[in-house]
Amino acid sequence: xxxxxxxxxxxxxxxxxxxxxxxxxxxxxxxxxxxxxxxxxxxxxxxxxxxxxxxxxxxxxxxxxxxxxxxxxxxxxxxxxxxxxxxxxxxxxxxxxxxxxxxxxxxxxxxxxxxxxxxxxxxxxxxxxxxxxxxxxxxxxxxxxxxxxxxxxxxxxxxxxxxxxxxxxxxxxxxxxxxxxxxxxxxxxxxxxxxxxxxxxxxxxxxxxxxxxxxxxxxxxxxxx
Amino acid sequence: xxxxxxxxxxxxxxxxxxxxxxxxxxxxxxxxxxxxxxxxxxxxxxxxxxxxxxxxxxxxxxxxxxxxxxxxxxxxxxxxxxxxxxxxxxxxxxxxxxxxxxxxxxxxxxxxxxxxxxxxxxxxxxxxxxxxxxxxxxxxxxxxxxxxxxxxxxxxxxxxxxxxxxxxxxxxxxxxxxxxxxxxxxxxxxxxxxxxxxxxxxxxxxxxxxxxxxxxxxxxxxxxx
Numbered sequence: 001x002x003x004x005x006x007x008x009x010x011x012x013x014x015x016x017x018x019x020x021x022x023x024x025x026x027x028x029x030x031x032x033x034x035x036x037x038x039x040x041x042x043x044x045x046x047x048x049x050x051x052x053x054x055x056x057x058x059x060x061x062x063x064x065x066x067x068x069x070x071x072x073x074x075x076x077x078x079x080x081x082x083x084x085x086x087x088x089x090x091x092x093x094x095x096x097x098x099x100x101x102x103x104x105x106x107x108x109x110x111x112x113x114x115x116x117x118x119x120x121x122x123x124x125x126x127x128x129x130x131x132x133x134x135x136x137x138x139x140x141x142x143x144x145x146x147x148x149x150x151x152x153x154x155x156x157x158x159x160x161x162x163x164x165x166x167x168x169x170x171x172x173x174x175x176x177x178x179x180x181x182x183x184x185x186x187x188x189x190x191x192x193x194x195x196x197x198x199x200x201x202x203x204x205x206x207x208x209x210x211x212x213x214x215x216x217x218x219x220x221x222x223x224x225x
Numbered sequence: 226x227x228x229x230x231x232x233x234x235x236x237x238x239x240x241x242x243x244x245x246x247x248x249x250x251x252x253x254x255x256x257x258x259x260x261x262x263x264x265x266x267x268x269x270x271x272x273x274x275x276x277x278x279x280x281x282x283x284x285x286x287x288x289x290x291x292x293x294x295x296x297x298x299x300x301x302x303x304x305x306x307x308x309x310x311x312x313x314x315x316x317x318x319x320x321x322x323x324x325x326x327x328x329x330x331x332x333x334x335x336x337x338x339x340x341x342x343x344x345x346x347x348x349x350x351x352x353x354x355x356x357x358x359x360x361x362x363x364x365x366x367x368x369x370x371x372x373x374x375x376x377x378x379x380x381x382x383x384x385x386x387x388x389x390x391x392x393x394x395x396x397x398x399x400x401x402x403x404x405x406x407x408x409x410x411x412x413x414x415x416x417x418x419x420x421x422x423x424x425x426x427x428x429x430x431x432x433x434x435x436x437x438x439x440x441x442x443x444x445x446x447x448x449x450x
Contacts, residue, residue: 002330005327005330006327006328006330008327009323009324009327009328013313013316013320013324016315016316016320017313017314017315017316020315020354021314021315079314080309080310080311080312080313080314080363081307081308081309081310081311082309082311082312082313084275084277084305084307084309084311085305085311085325085328086328087276087277088275088276088277088300088303088305089300089325089328089329090297090300090301090328090329090330091327091328091329091330224296
């Protein structure tokens, strides 16, 4: 019971803190909007060329926006030495990880849900029928990104150059997720039959499971080191 | 069984030896006060006792458990009030207390929470986010955490700093109550007069070496460092 209670409290604490100061969310959203606008002005897109390029643009926006949020996830714990209290408290470190991961995932999904209609409007996408599949793909990519990002955020939080180190560590590992996300999204937007891109979705969720399990087990060691 | 048993503990960083073969014991229901000039190693010793750092050599036992190998058994019984307040700025006092208690797997009734806040003199500010608290109010809230968690081992780093006279008296009342309940208190402080009111043992840490002090040296006009 205590394990789930800790998860609930950590997630609640992160969400309520963010809701009250909006520092993280506003910087994530602002960055994402700028990315979308720059790309929309850079490419004169008709429906055909858009379908080829938009998946990459979407996942670039999601990945880099996610990194802003993930970078601040554990940096916030440094204030008032809160990270120390998480370390010496008897709370299971795995529960702390899951709590932080859930909060990061919810931030990212929320920003994605706000951002995607912008893509639809600016790039003139027809997605209404494909929306459930697209949301599943977004969920798959976001879970993996949040899992490995939460781990690396904890790993780099004590490093002076953490803003530089987080992308250096995170991006190479996130490549399979990004590729999977881009290919699956491209398949959906092209209107391909599901079976043609289903393996990319399976890849996304396979990486989600791997990243979640590895991050969960590694987190205690990282927090105590 | 001793609540805290430290034997021949040394801690060295790359070019600097912070602690040199320190040994002492603190029985349950008593208070050990540690003095020493700035940079003597007091906080290093406290962080080792709080399981946040490992000693370079020597052994630490908390409640009969090895301080390095059995940290998971020690942590539920230990609470550390450090320089940092361990408070989340966007949460109010009640939320901060509930969060801290959740990490210890504890839940308290609203009435008990209110009593603890009233007792430390911040009951009137319990709905205010702690980002608006003064350093003294944050210290009082940290003491309220200690009162509610009721640890078997309480570690205090400069518990009287930032507090007015009534605040210092309140800290001593809380320490006395915890000692009566069997808690072992280990504190590092510069306030000889206040700590003399609750101390059963005292020591002076200088250049990483510990010398026992007589209690009469705390209340008199002796220059101890």
